[in-house]
Amino acid sequence: MSEASKKNKVSERPDSLIMKCNDCREEILQKDPQKCPYCGSANLISKKDDVPNIIAEIEQLKKAGKYEEAALKYEEIEMLDKAKECRNINTGKVSAISMECPHCGKSQPLSSKNNEVTCKHCSKNYLIPKKVLDLL
Ligand SMILES: [Zn+2]
Ligand SMILES: [Zn+2]
Numbered sequence: 001m002s003e004a005s006k007k008n009k010v011s012e013r014p015d016s017l018i019m020k021c022n023d024c025r026e027e028i029l030q031k032d033p034q035k036c037p038y039c040g041s042a043n044l045i046s047k048k049d050d051v052p053n054i055i056a057e058i059e060q061l062k063k064a065g066k067y068e069e070a071a072l073k074y075e076e077i078e079m080l081d082k083a084k085e086c087r088n089i090n091t092g093k094v095s096a097i098s099m100e101c102p103h104c105g106k107s108q109p110l111s112s113k114n115n116e117v118t119c120k121h122c123s124k125n126y127l128i129p130k131k132v133l134d135l136l
Helices: 049-062 066-077 082-091
Strands: 019-021 045-048 098-100 107-109 116-118 125-127
Touching: 019 049, 049 066, 066 082, 098 125
Parallel strands: none
Antiparallel strands: 019 045, 098 107, 116 125
């Protein structure tokens, strides 16, 4: 049994240090690069400066219905919540779950991740099990 082939590579680089080439769009992993090692361009931007551009791209992807690609881009800029949201839209999971009120027995769709909801029918509060919230 050899686990040696399993590379445990954790990339914990601070985001602000990552530079990107504005010409060939490659990521440059050197510290304080003077020019792009791939194309020689001196037109470098930090990845953080690029975020508004990426968000604009994501908006385009969402409009085109490419939610999976948009989610990947969100992950690239470490907006993981947004990535998850995108994927939920993609799979049509959003508010597909309803809960039955323990007081009056009427069900209503869950629209938020609050663990306490107010019944629309009898106005009493009831708790949503964590198991159900995880499905949202
Ligand atoms: Zn370049
Ligand atoms: Zn009720």
